[in-house]
Amino acid sequence: MQKLIYILDDEKEIRKTLRAILEDEDYSVEDFANSKSLMKSLSKDRPSLVLLDVWVGKEDGLSILDECKKLYPNLPIVMISGHGTIELAVNATKKGAVDFLEKPLSIEKVIQTIESSIEKTKEGEFPSFRLDVDEILGESSSIRRVKFAISQAAETNARVFIYGENGTGKELTARAIHLNSKRKQEPYIVFNCASLPEEGLESELFGSETIIQGSTSEVKIGKWEQAHNGTLFLDEVCDLSLAQQSKVLKAILEQKIERVGGKDYILVDVRIIAATNSNVEDAIREGKFREDLYYALNVIPLELPPLRERSQDIPLLAEYYLKKSIAENNLSHKIIDREGLDTLISHFWPGNVRELANIIERLSILVPGDTIRAKDVKEALHGFKKANEMVARGDLKHAKEEFERQYIIKTLQICEGNVTRTSKALGIERTHLYRKLRALNISVDQLIEG
The missing domain is CATH 3.40.50.2300 (Response regulator)
Incomplete structure (x- = not known):
């Protein structure tokens, strides 16, 4: 490189x-x-x-x-x-x-x-450091850099903005920062900013107060308040509407919130960690993300490497997920041979660690015997096999189409068939994605069923 x-x-x-x-x-x-x-x-x-x-x-x-x-x-x-x-x-x-x-x-x-x-x-790129809780697998220099950044961030209350593709471990990294910080005994609350429609998001995040009769009110505590004295992880933060971004920025700067329907402000002490797989600069340029919120969140930026850029960690990850799947599914002992590992290492991994975990689980269940070989891995990665054959034949046009098709399929699988989330992950408009699905003969319904 x-x-x-x-x-x-x-x-x-x-x-x-x-x-x-x-x-x-x-x-x-x-x-x-x-x-x-x-x-x-x-x-x-x-x-x-x-x-x-x-x-x-x-x-x-x-x-x-x-x-x-x-x-x-x-x-x-x-x-x-x-x-x-x-x-x-x-x-x-x-x-x-x-x-x-x-x-x-x-x-x-x-x-x-x-x-x-x-x-x-x-x-001597990294001075000596130690994480009390280390759940992130890998010994590559890029992962050691991530772990060093976690150790540095954990010593402070500074806000952290985590960047990375789907499946690179953004939530795992956020939790690691919390579990190694002085707030580790306090709540760690996760909120996915893309999980709710606009009308329900504010009350879920900030809570609500509803008058039942007379002066009696029903109070719902929101995620922000639940995280008091602890850490709030705002995943997919770029999916917030501009109106909600404004309220999040105000809560961050003032360290107080107002419940929906409430009259009083509530003081909160919350450490914010945010994450996105979007290109933030593009979102700012297009007027979809507030620049002032970006600067408020981006005190400590932390970029997570995709799996294809840390291929030396794949054997370690494969072994971990194989043992995990064998234990969870009550299977007999299996190993992956050298050629099988080489095949895993050479794969592009658009779904990153999440895709690797799924492939290993599939292999652990479907492969008979005690050894997973290269042919087994290739069959599990069947879609990319066709693309490789086209490259070998010099059929660039169809190879590109097949790669694009498999990339979209993998992203759809990661996003559980949700076209809106898939279009955001791919960085294209939803209408453009629908055209791609038709042109590449991809059926979302069949994909989910299969």
Whole structure:
């Protein structure tokens, strides 16, 4: 996988030259002219290294360095300057910069510095940390990064915004933050923002008061109030209407709520963790998500890697889900052979860990004998087998169609046949999805029945 380098410099020619040099060395490069655009990208992705100018226009690069380190304490940052001094270099090093380059830049020196800086931080990327409760399986660097972020977030009351595809473990991650925090003995409440229609959502979230007769009222305690002193996990937060987003923002900022039909405000102490599989920036640009709510929630951003980007964890996950299925279904002992594991590792996994768990359970139940082989795995992943055959024949058009068909089917299965949820997960309009279903001959009814 290509290493990602971020460049922050207000001089366009410097950015252009550095980009050309690094892309020739097979790095992936993003460049920025100001700190705002850099920090936006850092909130979504962690690069392998940042090249940071000491002065970006009127912005102090050392202050920007501090902001970068708040997000990623071990991110290697190399400072560059046209007016280098020993004092400046020492200050940058004290603040966490791994090296200091002076302009005019030497191509050889730039490449050498980047390579050595990435190598130096690779082994010691994460300082020692411990989770009291660790239910997240995996030892890949991307999962260790997630666990380190959980340990950092758990020590604070800061709001966390979790990003990730369906099936990557957003709820598991939110629960891990709560169970490792000082609030772990207090309530942990989950609320799916896409689970209710608009009219019922507000009372479910904030509670309600209904006058029965005279001065007697019936009180329903909402999720927010139930989470008092604990943690409230707002899943699929981008599915809230703009009106509800406004009320959520107010509750977050004021730390008080008003029940539907109630007259008094109720003070609440709640730690908010939110999650989405949507592209938040697109939603903001389209006027579907409030930018101020995004900034309120996005104090600590946490990006969960898809399974295809941490394939080294698949054997560990497969073994866990196989043992789990055998125990739950009272089955005889089984193992997956090496070729079977290789087949699992090479699969694309659009449904991520959730899809893997379902495939393993299917194999544990349907495969006779005590060994699950590659042919068994391929049969369980039958839809993708046809796509692979088309690729082998060079039939790109039909291979793309078959892949798209299977991707939509898998997403429909994950969303339990709900077309609205599926269209959101795929990032397309519902009417467009219906056209796709007809064109690709996908029957939702048969899918659910099957």
